[in-house]
Each structure stands twice: as structure tokens, then as C-alpha cells.
Amino acid sequence: MARLAILLVCIFCVTNTLRAADDKGRDIDAGFGEWKVLFDGKSTKGWQNAKPKRQAGGKNLWAAEDGALANIRGGVNDICTVEEFTDYELEIDYKIPPKGNSGVYLRGTCEVQIFDSYGKADKDLSKADAGAIYGVGFVALKNSQKKPGEWNSYRIIHVGHRITVWHNGVLIQDNVYQDRFTGGAMGVYPGTDRKLTPKKGPLMLQGDHGKVWFANMKILPLPDSK
Numbered sequence: 001m002a003r004l005a006i007l008l009v010c011i012f013c014v015t016n017t018l019r020a021a022d023d024k025g026r027d028i029d030a031g032f033g034e035w036k037v038l039f040d041g042k043s044t045k046g047w048q049n050a051k052p053k054r055q056a057g058g059k060n061l062w063a064a065e066d067g068a069l070a071n072i073r074g075g076v077n078d079i080c081t082v083e084e085f086t087d088y089e090l091e092i093d094y095k096i097p098p099k100g101n102s103g104v105y106l107r108g109t110c111e112v113q114i115f116d117s118y119g120k121a122d123k124d125l126s127k128a129d130a131g132a133i134y135g136v137g138f139v140a141l142k143n144s145q146k147k148p149g150e151w152n153s154y155r156i157i158h159v160g161h162r163i164t165v166w167h168n169g170v171l172i173q174d175n176v177y178q179d180r181f182t183g184g185a186m187g188v189y190p191g192t193d194r195k196l197t198p199k200k201g202p203l204m205l206q207g208d209h210g211k212v213w214f215a216n217m218k219i220l221p222l223p224d225s226k
Contacts (some may be wrong), residue, residue: 033221050080071207080204102208107201108186131172140172
């Protein structure tokens, strides 16, 4: 009986120690930052024309539409956050029509492709299909694109030049190293589209290829990489 009592006391002590360590870890994580909502569902507050010298005469032709952020005329201009970010975790939903084409530009310079790739076999995916790091060879590991008109989700972790992406809950980019501008990036002009990406920049949404809707956008700042 005495041995059993001693054993139970030991188990209790170990369990409490592990629980305390786990709680401490969560406290540290919580201190890294808080989730920031990027779109209020009713206005374009916090967003601006990403390329005012080249698109839509500098105007921002996006608007809130049924709780989503949409380029209301389709194929008009790209849009970006006023705020800039360094390292972060991003969650964002999007919807496109048949043959839709758009993208999420991390720090305004590196595009995670949005494309109507529904139904394409994994082996046939290209660097221009959904989930690719556009144009640079990082093809999505799986095709998780839903039917046109259905909502899709991206979860993206961007630390330094490392990018991990989940598409509709499926891992499609696994800690890939991407340090160069991709086509269509902010500030890119002929001859400069492969320069080193910045450590900090806004989130840009591509809107110059056709109609697209974004919703449920939020970002969690992470500790800056060294």
C-alpha cells in the first residue's frame, strides 16, 4: 500500500511538471503577437491600390461585396494592405469563377498562386497552377483546388525566406526557400523582377486578371527571424 501511495505521488508530480511546462510554452507563444483581422467585411479600410502609378489611375476599385473583399469590376487593379509585415502566419479565404486567376503576394513580392485548377491530376500540376509559388518552380504538392464558385482557404507561414502553405487543409508547400521576386510583384519593372525579396512588406492581392473574392483574412505576427 505504501509503495502504491509513493507511486501515485510521483505520477502526480511528473504530470504537474509537464502541465506547467506546457502552459509556459503556450504563454510564450501567446506573447509573440495577436491575430489581426485584415478585412472588416464592410469596407476597404486598411487597403490601397498596390500600383497607383500603373493601374486604375491610382484609384482603388475594390469594395466590400456580400461580406467579401472583391475587385468589383474585375481585372482592374491589385490591392495591398497599408500596414507592412515581417514574419507571420496568414489565414485567408478566396473564391474565383471558372478560369479564375489571382494570387496572394507575400510581402508584396512573392506570389502564392490562385487559379482554377479544379480536377487536374497532381502529376500534371505546373508552376502556374493553384498553390504554386508562381513561376519559380515550386509546384503544389497536391491539387486541393475546389470547384469554381466555392470558397477555398490558404494557411501560410512566412518566416524569413521560408514559406509553408496549406490549401484547404492540405500541405502543398513544405518550408520552401524563396528569396526572389515573382512576376507581377509590387515595384517590379522590366529587368528587376528577380531581385531579392524584402524582409518586410504589405500583403498584396492580385486583381488585374478577372473577378475574385477574398474573406476571413487575418494575420498573426511571429518573432522576426535572425
